[in-house]
Amino acid sequence: MSRPAKVPRELSFEPFSGSRAVAAGLLTWRMLDGPAWRRLFRDVYVHADSYDPDDHRMWCIAATLRLPRGAAVYGLSAAYLWGVDLLPRRAGSRPTPVHVALPKTARPEPHERVSYVYRALERQDITTFTGVPLTTEVRTAFDLGRSLPRAEALGALDALLRHRATTREKLTAYVDAHPGRRKIKQLRELLMLAEPLSESPMESRLRLLPHDAGLPKPTPQYEVRTPAPGSTGSVGSASGGKFLARVDLAYPQWRIAIEYEGDHHRERATFRRDVHRFNALRAAGWLALRFTADDVLRRSEQLVRTVRQAIAERAD
Incomplete structure (x- = not known):
């Protein structure tokens, strides 16, 4: 043997x-x-x-062992290594390849697990993290905010700010130092809308819909509380009394809550908590609007009409 x-x-x-x-x-x-x-x-x-065929970090490390000088892990893969997982996961789809930025003179060997783009990265745009060359946190946000479709780009910026991979101030300074870059207008707009309190890409998409429709800006992750003892305020103050619920988006002035219902809300324990939350909101005079992925992605016009109607009714 x-x-x-x-x-x-x-x-x-x-x-x-x-x-x-x-x-x-x-x-x-x-x-x-x-x-x-x-x-x-x-x-x-x-x-x-x-060996794990689905371990994106493993593939990132492996890909960089054959990279020329000036190349770096880039985009979604760089965000993943910075602790922000934005990799798409679709049933039956191939694993996301490692995204790599190359200098224009490079001629890499093609491989299905690596996606190459040519980018003129400056020296200060590249750093090393656990031995892997990758774009800095601010450069990663700069790239994703311009290269992704608008709604996905907002979700990426929200997530990068939420995980403190970069700050709004650093990214704004970087944008100001690189005017005229491709799709810089989109990045400037989304940087103003980016919200680190947003907790998921779908929540970011949901928040973008009222903005694009010209509706008032909702408050993210709003805590609904009873009035503080001795207070003359109404239920809904973000400070003071007993905590009732935290909602994804809110119009406190009209007591309207907007919630994204992901698949995890179907779990029994989550469903029971949701029943309690929404009963508490209703008893406090709040209107809770609940939307699914289908509403956000495929019935966005109806979603906006529902929110607009609720505001009109409550503002009277």
Whole structure:
């Protein structure tokens, strides 16, 4: 019975260059052909126990082992490495490739797990995080705010600000220093609308619809409370009395709450909490408008009409 191959500790967990490992005397080419190792790219391997075809970080590390100088992980992949997961997940679709920005002189080897774009990145646009060259937090936000479709771009900016990957002030300064770039007008507009309190991409999309329709700006993540003891204020103050509910979006002046109902609201425990929340809101004189992904994505005009009608009725 043969013994399992001894695995060098420094090669146990992350992708590595096969030629460098062989040159360092850690492995032989014959060993790399064995079942203990998985080949990811030409001359790039990972230990079989650490291989996960859906591990985006693993593929990012592997891709950068073959990048030329001046290249960097970019866009959605850079955001992922900064802790902001915006990767699309659609049933039956292929895994998202690693997004990489290249200097114009580079001629990469094509691979289905890597998507290349040519970008003239400045030296200060690239940093290193856990050994991986990637765009800085502010440059990542700058790129996503311009390259993604408008609603997705707003969701990306909301998420990057929420996770403190960058700040509005830093991004504004970067935008001001790079006028005339492609789709900079979209980024400037969305930067004014970006809201770190927004908790999901769909909530960002929902918030954009009243804005585009010319309706008043709703307050995100609003806490509905009873009036403070001795107060003459009405129910709905964001400070003071007993907490009743926190709603995705609110028009406090009209006691209108707007909620996005994701799939997690179908879970039994969440459903029970929602029943209690909405009963409490109703008892306090609030109107709760609840919308699903279909409403946001496919029936947006009807959604806007519903909100507009509610404002008209409550403003009378």
